[in-house]
Amino acid sequence: MYEKIIKGDLGADVKIVDLRTDTISRPTTEMREAMYGAEVGDDVYGEDPTVTELERRSAELLGKDDAIFVVSGTMANLIAMMAHCSHRGSEIIAGDKSHTFRLEQGGASQLAGIQTSTIKTKDDGTFDLDELRNMIRKNPDIHEPITSLILVENTHNLCGGRVVPLEWLEKVNGIAAEHGIPIHMDGARMMNAAVHLKVTPRRIVRDVDSVCFCLSKGLGCPIGSILAGSADFITKARRIRKVLGGGWRQAGIIAAAGLVALETMIDRLKIDHENAYKIAKAISDLNSRILHVDLDKVQTNIIMLKYTHPTKTAGDFLRRLSEVKASDPVKVSVRVMGRGFIRIVTYWELDNESIDLAIKKIIYVIREFEKLTSKL
Numbered sequence: 108m109y110e111k112i113i114k115g116d117l118g119a120d121v122k123i124v125d126l127r128t129d130t131i132s133r134p135t136t137e138m139r140e141a142m143y144g145a146e147v148g149d150d151v152y153g154e155d156p157t158v159t160e161l162e163r164r165s166a167e168l169l170g171k172d173d174a175i176f177v178v179s180g181t182m183a184n185l186i187a188m189m190a191h192c193s194h195r196g197s198e199i200i201a202g203d204k205s206h207t208f209r210l211e212q213g214g215a216s217q218l219a220g221i222q223t224s225t226i227k228t229k230d231d232g233t234f235d236l237d238e239l240r241n242m243i244r245k246n247p248d249i250h251e252p253i254t255s256l257i258l259v260e261n262t263h264n265l266c267g268g269r270v271v272p273l274e275w276l277e278k279v280n281g282i283a284a285e286h287g288i289p290i291h292m293d294g295a296r297m298m299n300a301a302v303h304l305k306v307t308p309r310r311i312v313r314d315v316d317s318v319c320f321c322l323s324k325g326l327g328c329p330i331g332s333i334l335a336g337s338a339d340f341i342t343k344a345r346r347i348r349k350v351l352g353g354g355w356r357q358a359g360i361i362a363a364a365g366l367v368a369l370e371t372m373i374d375r376l377k378i379d380h381e382n383a384y385k386i387a388k389a390i391s392d393l394n395s396r397i398l399h400v401d402l403d404k405v406q407t408n409i410i411m412l413k414y415t416h417p418t419k420t421a422g423d424f425l426r427r428l429s430e431v432k433a434s435d436p437v438k439v440s441v442r443v444m445g446r447g448f449i450r451i452v453t454y455w456e457l458d459n460e461s462i463d464l465a466i467k468k469i470i471y472v473i474r475e476f477e478k479l480t481s482k483l
Contacts, residue, residue, distance in 0.1 A: 121431045124465045125440045126386075129296075129324040129379075129408060129454035137371065138328065138364035147359035150176075151349070157359030161366050165333040168369060169318060170309030174335035175344050176362055178353050180206075180295045183319035183334040185214045186351070187291045190336075190343040191256040191317070192221045198252035200242050202228035204265040206293055207258060218351075222252050230404070232263030232271045236278055243286050257283050260293045261311065262300050265444065268383075268409025268452075270300040273310070280314035289316035295332075299325055299407040302376045316340070325376050325408055326368040327455050330361050375455065379408040382453040382462050386410060389466045395473050396480060398424075398449075410451040411444065416476055421449055427472050437468045 125131055134142070148154035158176050166174040177183050184207050188199060192215075199215060201208050203225035207215065215221040224242060226234040244254045259279060261271045283290050292315040294300070301308045312318040317336035322328035334344055348354060387405040390398060390412065399413040414421040421443045428439040444450040453462075 121436055121438055122464060123438045123440065124457070124461050124468075126451045126453070126457075126465060127440050127442045128452045130321075132325075132327045132454040132456055134329050134364050135327055135367065135371070135455070138367045141363040141367050142360050145359045145363035147357035150355035150358045155355065155357060155359045155362070157366070158355065158362040161362040161369075162333070164366065164369055166335050168308050169312050169335045171312070171318070171335040172338040173341035174333050175341050175348065176355065176358065176365070177319075177332050177334055177348055178330065179323075180293070180319055180321045180332045181211045181214065182348070182351060182353055183332045184211060184291070184293050185218065186334060186344045186347045186353075187317050187319065187336075188215050188221055188256060188258075189219045189347050190340055191289050191291060192219065193343070194253070194255070195220060196252050197255035198222045198224055198244065199256045199258055200224050200226060200239065200254060201258040202226055202232070202234050202260065202263075204228035204232075204263070205258060205260050206264050206295070207260075209265065221255075224254075228263070228266065230266060230269075232260060232266040232269040233275045236275075236282060239279070240282055243282075243288065245286065254286070254288060257288055257290045258293065259290060259315065260295075262296045262303075262407050262409070264295070264409070265411075267404050267411030267450075268296065268299065268407040269404060270303045270406050273304070273306070273314075276314045291315065292318040294318045295321045296324055296407065296409075298373050299376050299380070302373065303380060303406050308373075322365045322368055325379060325454055326365075326372040328361070328364040328368050331365055333365070372455065376408065379453040379455065379457075380406070382457055383408050383410050383451070385462055386451060386453070386466055386469070389470065390473070393470060393473060395477065397476055398473050408453045412449040412451065414447050414449050417480060419476055419479065421447060424449065424472065424476065427475070428468060435468055435471050437464050439465050439468045 145157045150158045162174040262268045297320045319334045322331045387400045387410045397416040442450045
């Protein structure tokens with residue numbers, strides 16, 4: 108059970124259930140044991156056998172030529188953008204709610220000199236294909252940047268963990284192929300997409316040229332992401348990783364956890380999806396006036412809630428969830444995502460007891476806040 112137990116001001120035990128994100132998940136016992144006994148070497152010299160095996164198995168799992176182990180999803184995405192957009196004056200087309208555009212400090216422009224042109228993201232994480240066609244710069248003159256990459260995201264974080272349709276990805280691939288433009292998938296939680304659709308990971312990424320996925324989110328590893336693509340692409344990626352300061356030394360210690368994750372943590376993501384739906388269903392069943400969820404949009408391990416209290420902010424709601432009183436000795440941590448939205452994320456350490464405690468506290472606070480609206 109993922110919970111911390113501390114002594115509260117009232118002298119009673121306070122249980123903490125943290126639902127902010129899946130990055131806070133801790134490695135499994137099997138991962139810790141594998142890390143302790145990992146065979147290691149200097150990976151910058153290509154001499155760490157555990158890293159090499161993780162990269163080989165990741166590439167095989169995704170149906171790509173090669174893969175590289177990097178520090179984070181943000182680094183993986185930046186490396187991919189730099190490798191695909193190697194000439195000056197390059198432009199990326201990405202959704203306006205994409206993680207790379209909203210939540211990675213504008214690294215493409217800040218560090219790589221790449222312009223991002225955004226296209227409106229739909230509720231399901233896709234964008235309009237006709238608009239995509241119109242945005243691609245065909246034979247640009249000297250005044251224009253050169254469209255060099257199309258970026259997609261799966262699952263889509265800011266759309267509540269939605270899984271983008273395979274048919275849509277195939278159509279994006281067709282448009283990209285017409286113009287000789289590569290596609291990169293920010294697949295931080297792409298394993299969740301594979302589990303939801305009941306297809307293989309390689310099917311999820313079939314229609315993209317490069318893809319990254321995080322080992323440190325739902326797969327439970329302490330650190331790291333994988334970036335995969337063609338052999339030539341990964342050769343470029345290794346050089347870029349080095350200049351960004353991402354060269355590993357004896358990284359097999361953490362790569363060992365990744366190998367365990369590939370064997371043991373993918374199929375069980377279904378449990379995280381079920382737990383997320385359980386929380387969402389409990390909130391939906393309240394028919395609350397202040398907190399709303401669309402159950403049809405809860406597909407994986409992320410719940411996006413719309414908060415609409417007339418006088419209390421979403422921050423107020425979060426603070427009340429974290430407060431402990433004699434009547435509710437449970438602290439629940441969630442996250443505000445933009446104005447009026449609250450995000451909940453599930454992961455492997457949350458068992459039935461944790462989920463039930465969180466539901467009880469959330470419902471308690473919803474009812475408490477609704478009483479305030481009735482007095483207005």
